[in-house]
Amino acid sequence: MGETQSGAALHNGLERALKRAGLPAPVGLTRLTGGATMESWRFGSGDDDFVLRRAPSAAMMEGRAFGHDVEAAVIRAVQSRGVIAPQIVVELAPEDGLGSGFVMRALPGTPDPRAILAANEDDGEARGLCAEIVGELARIHDTPVDALPALPRLDPAEGVAGLRSQFEEAGGNRPVIALALRWLDDNLPAPIDPVLVHGDYRLGNLLIQGHSLTGVLDWELAHLGDFHEDLAYGCMTVWRFSRPDRPAFGLGSLEDLAGQYAGAGGRTVDPSRFRWWLVYRTCWWALGCWRMGATWREGADRTLERAIISRRTSEQELDLLLLLEEEAPAAERSRKLPPSSGGQPATGEATAGELAMAISEWLATIKDRMEGHDRFQHAVARNALSIIARDHAAKVDPVNHELASALLDGTRTLSDPGLLAELRRTALDKLAIDMPKYPALGHARRQWTGED
Incomplete structure (x- = not known):
């Protein structure tokens, strides 16, 4: 052991x-x-x-x-x-x-999203599994509130205020997150009868055996709130893994999702509420990733994984832009992006980035000696070294306190000439450093630049 x-x-x-x-x-x-x-x-x-x-x-x-x-x-x-x-x-x-x-x-099945999606490549089987997942969620939402222990209730306005506080405590200097917070404030949904919300209902926390749901795990974020929150969270791009083309849990369409949920629980999905919660939870996870850096830095959790997760903030910033860019005028959505900052080819002695890559390549040679959690940490370590190498080769700074403040208070918007193009370029370049294999990166690059 x-x-x-x-x-x-x-x-x-x-x-x-x-x-x-x-x-x-x-x-x-x-x-x-x-x-x-x-x-x-x-x-x-x-x-x-x-x-x-x-x-x-x-x-x-x-x-x-x-x-x-x-x-x-x-x-x-x-x-x-x-x-x-x-x-x-x-x-x-x-x-x-x-x-x-x-x-x-222990329950049967695997929580591994990639194994689940690989076993459900067929559209018909995937839709069937999605229906099971959505039906189980409807059953959770039907749990009588008086049968539960005392739980917190998530009010949308209070939730946004909490996210804004987290943002400001963390520095308040990431423009895309500021843009999302302003949009959430401007589009708060009306009150709704609360239900039990799982809070982390997605691939990765669901056990699947073949084409069937066998267990629902990780209830640590349970609370009372809007049923749309659980539906939207499971549909976030990050939780679709290798199937960004299937918006519903990486398995089906949003139309299927709405019909399956209404059929299982009798509730009608409101597209505008669904979209609000999709932006909210994407922003929530962006801030959650961002805070991981402080958690590591302050010593509360010095695991390597914690530091790496902080670099996934850029995934959510890209996703937020994809969700919110429709707020911009058509002329801004079609504007060409400024050139990438790039970097100069290295010469002479090995750079810090090249040294990091050399260590990563050496670690690959001892991979087969690792077992269990050590093997997982080995992969995380190689990922960290690769980020260092890419970051050194092409510095991209996503920090802009002045712009973030202006977006947060509404004095700048996506109607400003060139702003959307600037945010898009930074998002693409930063994510190419942090997580270049993130499936949505290729989609965004094709959509925004026409390049693969």
């Missing part, structure tokens, strides 16, 4: 927790990859498989609206209504020495 963080302590603490549930000691503890905020470990106990979901330290729980006890209560409540959520067998106690969390019975 070389990848564990004190393997003996983890095993012994988990053995104590399992004993309270009448289960034998764990065997085969394996750290699962992924998870932006929590750790997950799979193991066997007796004849069954289980998953430990935990936050090892109090710092990992900072900023959360509620603890694992409330999350467990939500899972039990929806499971009693027929939602395919994992059964919780025991919650961690202080004497376990494992932090906070709980043990769940």
Whole structure:
């Protein structure tokens, strides 16, 4: 268990927790990859498989609206209504020495989006799976509010105010995020009866076996709010992975989504509310990625993955521009982009960027020696070094406090000559450094420049 963080302590603490549930000691503890905020470990106990979901330290729980006890209560409540959520067998106690969390019975299927999409390439099978996913979401939204523990409620105006505060605390200097915040303020939706919102309902948090949904995971962001929020979140470009051409969960069309949801829950999807929440959650995730840099810098979480996620802000800035560019006049949407800043070819001794690339290439030679979570971290490390190399070769600065302030207060808009073209160019160049394989980058480049 070389990848564990004190393997003996983890095993012994988990053995104590399992004993309270009448289960034998764990065997085969394996750290699962992924998870932006929590750790997950799979193991066997007796004849069954289980998953430990935990936050090892109090710092990992900072900023959360509620603890694992409330999350467990939500899972039990929806499971009693027929939602395919994992059964919780025991919650961690202080004497376990494992932090906070709980043990769940493992469900069949994979959460890997790329494996799911590869198994559902056929349009008919994909639409069928989408219908299952949307139908399960309708069931979640039908959970009686009085059957739930006390949960926060997300009011749109308060939500935007919170995002704006986060933006200003982080520096307030990214123009595209400022543009989105202004649009959200100007287009606030009217109040609606609240439902239980999962808050993170997307590929990656859904277990799929073949063409069927087998489990709904990760309830840490559950709250009360507008049902359109869950629908829009699962349709964000970033969560479509290799299928940006299928807007609904990477599996179907938005028309199918609306019809499937209405058929399953009787609610009609309002396109304008859906679009508002799509912009909101894209902006929310942009700020979430951006804050990861501060989280790493301040020492709350010094994992490499945290630092890398901060560079995914540029993915969401590109997506926000694609969502909001229709607000610009036709003449601005057809304006040619300024040339890319580019960089000068290197000569002489190896540059810092070339050294980073050399290390990345060396790491590729030892990939096969890595296992489990260490292999995942190895891939993250290579990604980080590649970003350094590209960043050194072509410096792009997305920071402009003056422009961001003007967009935020509305004194500048996408009607300003050349502004949209300037924002597009910066978004393309920055994302080409940070995440050049992001599927939407090629689409945006073709749409905005006519180039592949």
